[in-house]
Amino acid sequence: MTLNDKGLSGDLIIEKSLEFGACLAGIANVEELKQSPSHNVSEKISMYIGGGVGTKTVEGVKLGEVKWPAAAKSAVVIAVEHPADAPDMDWWLKGLKGGTKGNARLMAVFSKLAEWLEQEEKIKYIKIPYHIEHGGIFMKDAAVSGGLGCVGKNNILVTPQYGSRIRLRVMLLEEDLPSTGVIDFDPCEDCKEYCRKVCPEKAFDEKLYSAEEYGQEELPGRTGVYSRMKCNLQMEKNAADGKEVEIEDTGKKGHEVRHCRLCEQACPVGRS
Ligand code: SF4
Ligand code: SF4
Incomplete structure:
Protein backbone atom coordinates (compact mmCIF):
# COMPACT_ATOMS: atom_id res chain seq x y z
CA MET A 1 0.00 0.00 0.00
CA THR A 2 1.43 3.42 -1.01
CA LEU A 3 0.78 6.29 1.39
CA ASN A 4 1.36 10.00 0.80
CA ASP A 5 2.86 12.31 3.46
CA LYS A 6 -0.53 12.54 5.26
CA GLY A 7 -0.87 8.77 5.40
CA LEU A 8 -3.56 8.74 2.70
CA SER A 9 -3.70 5.56 0.68
CA GLY A 10 -4.67 5.46 -2.99
CA ASP A 11 -5.63 1.80 -2.48
CA LEU A 12 -8.18 2.81 0.13
CA ILE A 13 -9.72 5.41 -2.22
CA LEU A 24 -13.34 -0.08 -11.71
CA ALA A 25 -11.29 2.72 -10.16
CA GLY A 26 -7.72 4.00 -10.16
CA ILE A 27 -5.46 6.92 -9.32
CA ALA A 28 -3.49 9.08 -11.76
CA ASN A 29 -0.87 11.58 -10.66
CA VAL A 30 -1.53 14.99 -12.25
CA GLU A 31 2.09 15.79 -13.16
CA GLU A 32 2.27 12.47 -15.03
CA LEU A 33 -1.12 13.03 -16.60
CA LYS A 34 -0.07 16.40 -18.03
CA GLN A 35 2.48 14.49 -20.14
CA SER A 36 0.02 11.85 -21.37
CA PRO A 37 -0.70 11.43 -25.12
CA SER A 38 -4.06 13.25 -25.36
CA HIS A 39 -2.96 16.11 -23.11
CA ASN A 40 0.23 16.50 -25.16
CA VAL A 41 -1.43 16.58 -28.54
CA SER A 42 -4.90 18.06 -28.01
CA GLU A 43 -4.05 21.70 -28.73
CA LYS A 44 -2.03 20.75 -31.80
CA ILE A 45 -4.94 18.84 -33.35
CA SER A 46 -7.66 21.26 -32.27
CA MET A 47 -8.57 22.03 -35.89
CA TYR A 48 -9.76 18.44 -36.19
CA ILE A 49 -11.73 18.21 -32.95
CA GLY A 50 -13.82 21.38 -32.99
CA GLY A 51 -17.59 21.22 -32.65
CA GLY A 52 -19.96 18.29 -32.32
CA VAL A 53 -20.64 15.81 -29.55
CA GLY A 54 -17.86 15.73 -26.94
CA THR A 55 -16.52 19.21 -27.71
CA LYS A 56 -17.76 22.74 -27.02
CA THR A 57 -16.73 26.10 -28.30
CA VAL A 58 -16.17 28.53 -25.44
CA GLU A 59 -15.17 32.13 -25.99
CA GLY A 60 -11.61 32.81 -24.84
CA VAL A 61 -10.69 29.12 -24.59
CA LYS A 62 -8.58 27.50 -27.30
CA LEU A 63 -10.03 24.25 -28.61
CA GLY A 64 -8.27 21.31 -27.00
CA GLU A 65 -6.69 23.46 -24.26
CA VAL A 66 -6.77 21.83 -20.82
CA LYS A 67 -6.96 24.23 -17.89
CA TRP A 68 -5.64 22.37 -14.87
CA PRO A 69 -6.81 23.70 -11.50
CA ALA A 70 -3.65 24.91 -9.71
CA ALA A 71 -4.40 22.88 -6.56
CA ALA A 72 -4.93 19.57 -8.37
CA LYS A 73 -2.31 16.96 -7.51
CA SER A 74 -3.94 13.67 -8.39
CA ALA A 75 -7.03 12.30 -10.08
CA VAL A 76 -9.39 9.54 -9.04
CA VAL A 77 -10.94 7.86 -12.05
CA ILE A 78 -14.11 5.85 -11.58
CA ALA A 79 -15.98 3.70 -14.09
CA VAL A 80 -19.45 2.20 -14.32
CA GLU A 81 -20.36 -0.60 -16.67
CA HIS A 82 -22.68 -0.13 -19.62
CA PRO A 83 -23.61 -3.77 -20.25
CA ALA A 84 -24.23 -4.82 -23.85
CA ASP A 85 -27.80 -5.86 -22.94
CA ALA A 86 -28.60 -2.47 -21.36
CA PRO A 87 -28.22 0.03 -24.23
CA ASP A 88 -30.56 2.46 -22.46
CA MET A 89 -27.72 3.25 -20.01
CA ASP A 90 -26.34 5.45 -22.76
CA TRP A 91 -29.46 7.04 -24.25
CA TRP A 92 -29.58 10.80 -23.77
CA LEU A 93 -32.88 11.96 -22.40
CA LYS A 94 -33.51 15.64 -21.86
CA GLY A 95 -35.12 16.07 -18.46
CA LEU A 96 -33.47 12.96 -16.95
CA LYS A 97 -31.08 13.64 -14.07
CA GLY A 98 -27.55 13.30 -15.41
CA GLY A 99 -28.74 13.07 -19.04
CA THR A 100 -28.30 9.26 -19.19
CA LYS A 101 -28.96 6.44 -16.73
CA GLY A 102 -25.24 5.61 -16.80
CA ASN A 103 -24.24 9.15 -15.93
CA ALA A 104 -26.75 9.24 -13.08
CA ARG A 105 -24.97 6.18 -11.66
CA LEU A 106 -21.57 7.80 -12.03
CA MET A 107 -22.87 10.91 -10.27
CA ALA A 108 -24.12 8.78 -7.37
CA VAL A 109 -20.71 7.09 -6.95
CA PHE A 110 -18.98 10.45 -7.23
CA SER A 111 -21.07 12.10 -4.54
CA LYS A 112 -20.65 9.21 -2.07
CA LEU A 113 -16.90 9.23 -2.63
CA ALA A 114 -16.74 13.03 -2.28
CA GLU A 115 -18.67 12.88 1.00
CA TRP A 116 -16.42 10.15 2.40
CA LEU A 117 -13.22 11.97 1.39
CA GLU A 118 -14.38 15.25 2.89
CA GLN A 119 -16.00 14.02 6.09
CA GLU A 120 -13.95 10.95 7.00
CA GLU A 121 -10.55 11.75 5.51
CA LYS A 122 -10.63 15.60 5.49
CA ILE A 123 -9.41 15.53 1.89
CA LYS A 124 -10.32 18.34 -0.50
CA TYR A 125 -11.61 17.29 -3.90
CA ILE A 126 -12.19 19.29 -7.07
CA LYS A 127 -15.24 18.63 -9.24
CA ILE A 128 -14.52 19.14 -12.94
CA PRO A 129 -16.88 19.39 -15.91
CA TYR A 130 -17.07 16.77 -18.63
CA HIS A 131 -16.04 18.95 -21.57
CA ILE A 132 -12.39 19.91 -21.99
CA GLU A 133 -13.30 23.45 -23.02
CA HIS A 134 -15.28 23.90 -19.78
CA GLY A 135 -12.38 22.73 -17.59
CA GLY A 136 -12.41 18.95 -18.03
CA ILE A 137 -9.45 16.65 -18.65
CA PHE A 138 -8.91 13.63 -20.89
CA MET A 139 -10.42 10.90 -18.77
CA LYS A 140 -9.23 8.00 -20.89
CA ASP A 141 -5.61 9.03 -20.24
CA ALA A 142 -6.37 9.19 -16.52
CA ALA A 143 -7.86 5.71 -16.78
CA VAL A 144 -4.71 4.37 -18.46
CA SER A 145 -2.45 5.86 -15.74
CA GLY A 146 -4.93 4.58 -13.18
CA GLY A 147 -4.50 1.01 -14.43
CA LEU A 148 -8.01 0.51 -15.83
CA GLY A 149 -7.00 -0.48 -19.35
CA CYS A 150 -5.49 0.86 -22.58
CA VAL A 151 -6.68 3.15 -25.36
CA GLY A 152 -7.84 0.85 -28.12
CA LYS A 153 -7.86 1.13 -31.88
CA ASN A 154 -11.43 2.40 -31.46
CA ASN A 155 -9.91 5.51 -29.80
CA ILE A 156 -11.65 4.78 -26.50
CA LEU A 157 -10.62 3.00 -23.35
CA VAL A 158 -10.62 -0.81 -23.47
CA THR A 159 -10.62 -2.63 -20.16
CA PRO A 160 -9.89 -6.33 -19.63
CA GLN A 161 -13.12 -6.84 -17.69
CA TYR A 162 -15.68 -4.84 -19.70
CA GLY A 163 -14.02 -3.99 -23.01
CA SER A 164 -15.08 -0.44 -23.91
CA ARG A 165 -18.54 -0.87 -22.40
CA ILE A 166 -17.93 1.51 -19.51
CA ARG A 167 -18.22 5.23 -18.81
CA LEU A 168 -15.76 7.28 -16.81
CA THR A 180 -1.83 3.18 -9.81
CA GLY A 181 0.19 2.52 -12.97
CA VAL A 182 -0.26 1.34 -16.52
CA ILE A 183 -1.22 -2.33 -16.88
CA ASP A 184 0.33 -4.82 -19.27
CA PHE A 185 -2.70 -5.19 -21.55
CA ASP A 186 -3.13 -4.71 -25.30
CA PRO A 187 -5.92 -6.70 -26.93
CA CYS A 188 -5.72 -4.67 -30.17
CA GLU A 189 -2.33 -5.89 -31.30
CA ASP A 190 -3.59 -9.11 -32.96
CA CYS A 191 -7.26 -8.22 -33.27
CA LYS A 192 -9.13 -8.12 -36.56
CA GLU A 193 -10.25 -4.56 -35.76
CA TYR A 194 -13.96 -5.23 -35.55
CA CYS A 195 -14.39 -1.76 -34.04
CA ARG A 196 -12.95 0.03 -37.04
CA LYS A 197 -14.68 -2.11 -39.65
CA VAL A 198 -18.15 -1.55 -38.16
CA CYS A 199 -18.03 2.27 -38.30
CA PRO A 200 -20.81 3.59 -40.57
CA GLU A 201 -18.87 6.80 -41.25
CA LYS A 202 -15.51 5.14 -41.95
CA ALA A 203 -14.02 7.31 -39.22
CA PHE A 204 -10.86 5.17 -39.03
CA ASP A 205 -10.12 4.80 -42.73
CA GLU A 206 -7.77 7.70 -43.33
CA LYS A 207 -4.39 8.64 -41.84
CA LEU A 208 -4.80 12.15 -40.41
CA TYR A 209 -1.88 12.48 -38.01
CA ARG A 228 -13.78 12.99 -34.83
CA MET A 229 -15.34 15.02 -37.60
CA LYS A 230 -16.59 11.88 -39.39
CA CYS A 231 -17.86 10.44 -36.11
CA ASN A 232 -19.69 13.70 -35.47
CA LEU A 233 -21.57 13.31 -38.74
CA GLN A 234 -23.09 10.14 -37.29
CA MET A 235 -23.86 11.89 -33.99
CA GLU A 236 -25.71 14.59 -35.91
CA LYS A 237 -27.76 11.95 -37.75
CA ASN A 238 -28.55 10.27 -34.42
CA ALA A 239 -29.61 13.62 -32.95
CA ALA A 240 -31.89 14.25 -35.94
CA ASP A 241 -33.53 10.84 -35.29
CA GLY A 242 -34.29 11.75 -31.66
CA LYS A 243 -37.88 11.45 -30.43
CA GLU A 244 -40.19 12.33 -27.56
CA VAL A 245 -40.52 9.55 -24.95
CA GLU A 246 -41.95 9.14 -21.44
CA ILE A 247 -39.46 9.80 -18.63
CA GLU A 248 -39.77 6.82 -16.26
CA ASP A 249 -41.66 7.46 -13.01
CA THR A 250 -42.29 11.15 -13.75
CA GLY A 251 -45.32 11.24 -16.03
CA LYS A 252 -43.34 13.73 -18.13
CA LYS A 253 -41.98 13.53 -21.63
CA GLY A 254 -38.44 14.25 -22.80
CA HIS A 255 -36.43 14.21 -26.01
CA GLU A 256 -34.35 11.02 -26.37
CA VAL A 257 -31.27 10.55 -28.58
CA ARG A 258 -29.54 7.21 -29.11
CA HIS A 259 -25.96 7.93 -30.17
CA CYS A 260 -23.88 5.43 -32.10
CA ARG A 261 -21.85 3.04 -29.94
CA LEU A 262 -20.96 0.54 -32.65
CA CYS A 263 -17.17 0.79 -32.24
CA GLU A 264 -17.65 0.13 -28.52
CA GLN A 265 -20.15 -2.71 -28.92
CA ALA A 266 -18.18 -4.50 -31.66
CA CYS A 267 -15.17 -5.02 -29.41
CA PRO A 268 -15.07 -8.65 -28.19
CA VAL A 269 -12.93 -7.91 -25.12
CA GLY A 270 -14.55 -8.68 -21.78
CA ARG A 271 -17.49 -10.59 -23.21
CA SER A 272 -18.21 -13.82 -21.39
S1 SF4 B 1 -12.23 -4.57 -31.55
FE1 SF4 B 1 -11.45 -4.12 -29.47
S2 SF4 B 1 -9.58 -5.34 -29.29
FE2 SF4 B 1 -10.11 -5.26 -31.46
S3 SF4 B 1 -8.90 -3.54 -32.27
FE3 SF4 B 1 -10.93 -2.75 -31.70
S4 SF4 B 1 -10.70 -2.00 -29.60
FE4 SF4 B 1 -8.95 -3.33 -30.03
S1 SF4 C 1 -19.27 6.08 -32.48
FE1 SF4 C 1 -20.07 5.22 -34.42
S2 SF4 C 1 -19.64 6.79 -35.95
FE2 SF4 C 1 -18.36 7.25 -34.17
S3 SF4 C 1 -16.41 6.25 -34.57
FE3 SF4 C 1 -17.65 4.82 -33.39
S4 SF4 C 1 -18.69 3.53 -34.90
FE4 SF4 C 1 -17.92 5.36 -35.95
Whole structure:
Protein backbone atom coordinates (compact mmCIF):
# COMPACT_ATOMS: atom_id res chain seq x y z
CA MET A 1 0.00 0.00 0.00
CA THR A 2 1.43 3.42 -1.01
CA LEU A 3 0.78 6.29 1.39
CA ASN A 4 1.36 10.00 0.80
CA ASP A 5 2.86 12.31 3.46
CA LYS A 6 -0.53 12.54 5.26
CA GLY A 7 -0.87 8.77 5.40
CA LEU A 8 -3.56 8.74 2.70
CA SER A 9 -3.70 5.56 0.68
CA GLY A 10 -4.67 5.46 -2.99
CA ASP A 11 -5.63 1.80 -2.48
CA LEU A 12 -8.18 2.81 0.13
CA ILE A 13 -9.72 5.41 -2.22
CA ILE A 14 -10.00 2.75 -4.93
CA GLU A 15 -11.54 0.29 -2.46
CA LYS A 16 -14.11 2.89 -1.37
CA SER A 17 -14.95 3.80 -4.99
CA LEU A 18 -15.74 0.15 -5.68
CA GLU A 19 -17.77 -0.08 -2.46
CA PHE A 20 -19.78 3.00 -3.56
CA GLY A 21 -20.72 1.38 -6.88
CA ALA A 22 -17.87 1.85 -9.36
CA CYS A 23 -16.96 -1.26 -11.35
CA LEU A 24 -13.34 -0.08 -11.71
CA ALA A 25 -11.29 2.72 -10.16
CA GLY A 26 -7.72 4.00 -10.16
CA ILE A 27 -5.46 6.92 -9.32
CA ALA A 28 -3.49 9.08 -11.76
CA ASN A 29 -0.87 11.58 -10.66
CA VAL A 30 -1.53 14.99 -12.25
CA GLU A 31 2.09 15.79 -13.16
CA GLU A 32 2.27 12.47 -15.03
CA LEU A 33 -1.12 13.03 -16.60
CA LYS A 34 -0.07 16.40 -18.03
CA GLN A 35 2.48 14.49 -20.14
CA SER A 36 0.02 11.85 -21.37
CA PRO A 37 -0.70 11.43 -25.12
CA SER A 38 -4.06 13.25 -25.36
CA HIS A 39 -2.96 16.11 -23.11
CA ASN A 40 0.23 16.50 -25.16
CA VAL A 41 -1.43 16.58 -28.54
CA SER A 42 -4.90 18.06 -28.01
CA GLU A 43 -4.05 21.70 -28.73
CA LYS A 44 -2.03 20.75 -31.80
CA ILE A 45 -4.94 18.84 -33.35
CA SER A 46 -7.66 21.26 -32.27
CA MET A 47 -8.57 22.03 -35.89
CA TYR A 48 -9.76 18.44 -36.19
CA ILE A 49 -11.73 18.21 -32.95
CA GLY A 50 -13.82 21.38 -32.99
CA GLY A 51 -17.59 21.22 -32.65
CA GLY A 52 -19.96 18.29 -32.32
CA VAL A 53 -20.64 15.81 -29.55
CA GLY A 54 -17.86 15.73 -26.94
CA THR A 55 -16.52 19.21 -27.71
CA LYS A 56 -17.76 22.74 -27.02
CA THR A 57 -16.73 26.10 -28.30
CA VAL A 58 -16.17 28.53 -25.44
CA GLU A 59 -15.17 32.13 -25.99
CA GLY A 60 -11.61 32.81 -24.84
CA VAL A 61 -10.69 29.12 -24.59
CA LYS A 62 -8.58 27.50 -27.30
CA LEU A 63 -10.03 24.25 -28.61
CA GLY A 64 -8.27 21.31 -27.00
CA GLU A 65 -6.69 23.46 -24.26
CA VAL A 66 -6.77 21.83 -20.82
CA LYS A 67 -6.96 24.23 -17.89
CA TRP A 68 -5.64 22.37 -14.87
CA PRO A 69 -6.81 23.70 -11.50
CA ALA A 70 -3.65 24.91 -9.71
CA ALA A 71 -4.40 22.88 -6.56
CA ALA A 72 -4.93 19.57 -8.37
CA LYS A 73 -2.31 16.96 -7.51
CA SER A 74 -3.94 13.67 -8.39
CA ALA A 75 -7.03 12.30 -10.08
CA VAL A 76 -9.39 9.54 -9.04
CA VAL A 77 -10.94 7.86 -12.05
CA ILE A 78 -14.11 5.85 -11.58
CA ALA A 79 -15.98 3.70 -14.09
CA VAL A 80 -19.45 2.20 -14.32
CA GLU A 81 -20.36 -0.60 -16.67
CA HIS A 82 -22.68 -0.13 -19.62
CA PRO A 83 -23.61 -3.77 -20.25
CA ALA A 84 -24.23 -4.82 -23.85
CA ASP A 85 -27.80 -5.86 -22.94
CA ALA A 86 -28.60 -2.47 -21.36
CA PRO A 87 -28.22 0.03 -24.23
CA ASP A 88 -30.56 2.46 -22.46
CA MET A 89 -27.72 3.25 -20.01
CA ASP A 90 -26.34 5.45 -22.76
CA TRP A 91 -29.46 7.04 -24.25
CA TRP A 92 -29.58 10.80 -23.77
CA LEU A 93 -32.88 11.96 -22.40
CA LYS A 94 -33.51 15.64 -21.86
CA GLY A 95 -35.12 16.07 -18.46
CA LEU A 96 -33.47 12.96 -16.95
CA LYS A 97 -31.08 13.64 -14.07
CA GLY A 98 -27.55 13.30 -15.41
CA GLY A 99 -28.74 13.07 -19.04
CA THR A 100 -28.30 9.26 -19.19
CA LYS A 101 -28.96 6.44 -16.73
CA GLY A 102 -25.24 5.61 -16.80
CA ASN A 103 -24.24 9.15 -15.93
CA ALA A 104 -26.75 9.24 -13.08
CA ARG A 105 -24.97 6.18 -11.66
CA LEU A 106 -21.57 7.80 -12.03
CA MET A 107 -22.87 10.91 -10.27
CA ALA A 108 -24.12 8.78 -7.37
CA VAL A 109 -20.71 7.09 -6.95
CA PHE A 110 -18.98 10.45 -7.23
CA SER A 111 -21.07 12.10 -4.54
CA LYS A 112 -20.65 9.21 -2.07
CA LEU A 113 -16.90 9.23 -2.63
CA ALA A 114 -16.74 13.03 -2.28
CA GLU A 115 -18.67 12.88 1.00
CA TRP A 116 -16.42 10.15 2.40
CA LEU A 117 -13.22 11.97 1.39
CA GLU A 118 -14.38 15.25 2.89
CA GLN A 119 -16.00 14.02 6.09
CA GLU A 120 -13.95 10.95 7.00
CA GLU A 121 -10.55 11.75 5.51
CA LYS A 122 -10.63 15.60 5.49
CA ILE A 123 -9.41 15.53 1.89
CA LYS A 124 -10.32 18.34 -0.50
CA TYR A 125 -11.61 17.29 -3.90
CA ILE A 126 -12.19 19.29 -7.07
CA LYS A 127 -15.24 18.63 -9.24
CA ILE A 128 -14.52 19.14 -12.94
CA PRO A 129 -16.88 19.39 -15.91
CA TYR A 130 -17.07 16.77 -18.63
CA HIS A 131 -16.04 18.95 -21.57
CA ILE A 132 -12.39 19.91 -21.99
CA GLU A 133 -13.30 23.45 -23.02
CA HIS A 134 -15.28 23.90 -19.78
CA GLY A 135 -12.38 22.73 -17.59
CA GLY A 136 -12.41 18.95 -18.03
CA ILE A 137 -9.45 16.65 -18.65
CA PHE A 138 -8.91 13.63 -20.89
CA MET A 139 -10.42 10.90 -18.77
CA LYS A 140 -9.23 8.00 -20.89
CA ASP A 141 -5.61 9.03 -20.24
CA ALA A 142 -6.37 9.19 -16.52
CA ALA A 143 -7.86 5.71 -16.78
CA VAL A 144 -4.71 4.37 -18.46
CA SER A 145 -2.45 5.86 -15.74
CA GLY A 146 -4.93 4.58 -13.18
CA GLY A 147 -4.50 1.01 -14.43
CA LEU A 148 -8.01 0.51 -15.83
CA GLY A 149 -7.00 -0.48 -19.35
CA CYS A 150 -5.49 0.86 -22.58
CA VAL A 151 -6.68 3.15 -25.36
CA GLY A 152 -7.84 0.85 -28.12
CA LYS A 153 -7.86 1.13 -31.88
CA ASN A 154 -11.43 2.40 -31.46
CA ASN A 155 -9.91 5.51 -29.80
CA ILE A 156 -11.65 4.78 -26.50
CA LEU A 157 -10.62 3.00 -23.35
CA VAL A 158 -10.62 -0.81 -23.47
CA THR A 159 -10.62 -2.63 -20.16
CA PRO A 160 -9.89 -6.33 -19.63
CA GLN A 161 -13.12 -6.84 -17.69
CA TYR A 162 -15.68 -4.84 -19.70
CA GLY A 163 -14.02 -3.99 -23.01
CA SER A 164 -15.08 -0.44 -23.91
CA ARG A 165 -18.54 -0.87 -22.40
CA ILE A 166 -17.93 1.51 -19.51
CA ARG A 167 -18.22 5.23 -18.81
CA LEU A 168 -15.76 7.28 -16.81
CA ARG A 169 -15.76 10.19 -14.41
CA VAL A 170 -12.78 11.92 -12.80
CA MET A 171 -12.43 13.70 -9.47
CA LEU A 172 -9.29 15.75 -8.81
CA LEU A 173 -7.70 15.76 -5.37
CA GLU A 174 -5.49 18.32 -3.68
CA GLU A 175 -3.38 15.40 -2.44
CA ASP A 176 -0.27 14.15 -4.16
CA LEU A 177 -0.75 10.44 -4.79
CA PRO A 178 1.20 8.17 -7.11
CA SER A 179 -0.51 6.70 -10.17
CA THR A 180 -1.83 3.18 -9.81
CA GLY A 181 0.19 2.52 -12.97
CA VAL A 182 -0.26 1.34 -16.52
CA ILE A 183 -1.22 -2.33 -16.88
CA ASP A 184 0.33 -4.82 -19.27
CA PHE A 185 -2.70 -5.19 -21.55
CA ASP A 186 -3.13 -4.71 -25.30
CA PRO A 187 -5.92 -6.70 -26.93
CA CYS A 188 -5.72 -4.67 -30.17
CA GLU A 189 -2.33 -5.89 -31.30
CA ASP A 190 -3.59 -9.11 -32.96
CA CYS A 191 -7.26 -8.22 -33.27
CA LYS A 192 -9.13 -8.12 -36.56
CA GLU A 193 -10.25 -4.56 -35.76
CA TYR A 194 -13.96 -5.23 -35.55
CA CYS A 195 -14.39 -1.76 -34.04
CA ARG A 196 -12.95 0.03 -37.04
CA LYS A 197 -14.68 -2.11 -39.65
CA VAL A 198 -18.15 -1.55 -38.16
CA CYS A 199 -18.03 2.27 -38.30
CA PRO A 200 -20.81 3.59 -40.57
CA GLU A 201 -18.87 6.80 -41.25
CA LYS A 202 -15.51 5.14 -41.95
CA ALA A 203 -14.02 7.31 -39.22
CA PHE A 204 -10.86 5.17 -39.03
CA ASP A 205 -10.12 4.80 -42.73
CA GLU A 206 -7.77 7.70 -43.33
CA LYS A 207 -4.39 8.64 -41.84
CA LEU A 208 -4.80 12.15 -40.41
CA TYR A 209 -1.88 12.48 -38.01
CA SER A 210 1.70 11.21 -38.14
CA ALA A 211 4.27 10.63 -35.41
CA GLU A 212 6.76 12.84 -37.29
CA GLU A 213 4.35 15.76 -37.44
CA TYR A 214 3.10 15.56 -33.86
CA GLY A 215 6.22 14.26 -32.11
CA GLN A 216 4.62 11.20 -30.49
CA GLU A 217 3.66 7.67 -31.44
CA GLU A 218 0.31 7.57 -29.58
CA LEU A 219 -2.15 9.45 -31.76
CA PRO A 220 -5.97 9.50 -32.14
CA GLY A 221 -7.13 5.96 -32.94
CA ARG A 222 -3.62 4.91 -31.81
CA THR A 223 -2.13 5.25 -35.27
CA GLY A 224 -3.48 8.70 -36.19
CA VAL A 225 -6.49 7.43 -38.12
CA TYR A 226 -9.43 8.50 -35.96
CA SER A 227 -11.55 11.33 -37.42
CA ARG A 228 -13.78 12.99 -34.83
CA MET A 229 -15.34 15.02 -37.60
CA LYS A 230 -16.59 11.88 -39.39
CA CYS A 231 -17.86 10.44 -36.11
CA ASN A 232 -19.69 13.70 -35.47
CA LEU A 233 -21.57 13.31 -38.74
CA GLN A 234 -23.09 10.14 -37.29
CA MET A 235 -23.86 11.89 -33.99
CA GLU A 236 -25.71 14.59 -35.91
CA LYS A 237 -27.76 11.95 -37.75
CA ASN A 238 -28.55 10.27 -34.42
CA ALA A 239 -29.61 13.62 -32.95
CA ALA A 240 -31.89 14.25 -35.94
CA ASP A 241 -33.53 10.84 -35.29
CA GLY A 242 -34.29 11.75 -31.66
CA LYS A 243 -37.88 11.45 -30.43
CA GLU A 244 -40.19 12.33 -27.56
CA VAL A 245 -40.52 9.55 -24.95
CA GLU A 246 -41.95 9.14 -21.44
CA ILE A 247 -39.46 9.80 -18.63
CA GLU A 248 -39.77 6.82 -16.26
CA ASP A 249 -41.66 7.46 -13.01
CA THR A 250 -42.29 11.15 -13.75
CA GLY A 251 -45.32 11.24 -16.03
CA LYS A 252 -43.34 13.73 -18.13
CA LYS A 253 -41.98 13.53 -21.63
CA GLY A 254 -38.44 14.25 -22.80
CA HIS A 255 -36.43 14.21 -26.01
CA GLU A 256 -34.35 11.02 -26.37
CA VAL A 257 -31.27 10.55 -28.58
CA ARG A 258 -29.54 7.21 -29.11
CA HIS A 259 -25.96 7.93 -30.17
CA CYS A 260 -23.88 5.43 -32.10
CA ARG A 261 -21.85 3.04 -29.94
CA LEU A 262 -20.96 0.54 -32.65
CA CYS A 263 -17.17 0.79 -32.24
CA GLU A 264 -17.65 0.13 -28.52
CA GLN A 265 -20.15 -2.71 -28.92
CA ALA A 266 -18.18 -4.50 -31.66
CA CYS A 267 -15.17 -5.02 -29.41
CA PRO A 268 -15.07 -8.65 -28.19
CA VAL A 269 -12.93 -7.91 -25.12
CA GLY A 270 -14.55 -8.68 -21.78
CA ARG A 271 -17.49 -10.59 -23.21
CA SER A 272 -18.21 -13.82 -21.39
S1 SF4 B 1 -12.23 -4.57 -31.55
FE1 SF4 B 1 -10.11 -5.26 -31.46
S2 SF4 B 1 -8.90 -3.54 -32.27
FE2 SF4 B 1 -10.93 -2.75 -31.70
S3 SF4 B 1 -10.70 -2.00 -29.60
FE3 SF4 B 1 -11.45 -4.12 -29.47
S4 SF4 B 1 -9.58 -5.34 -29.29
FE4 SF4 B 1 -8.95 -3.33 -30.03
S1 SF4 C 1 -19.27 6.08 -32.48
FE1 SF4 C 1 -20.07 5.22 -34.42
S2 SF4 C 1 -19.64 6.79 -35.95
FE2 SF4 C 1 -18.36 7.25 -34.17
S3 SF4 C 1 -16.41 6.25 -34.57
FE3 SF4 C 1 -17.65 4.82 -33.39
S4 SF4 C 1 -18.69 3.53 -34.90
FE4 SF4 C 1 -17.92 5.36 -35.95
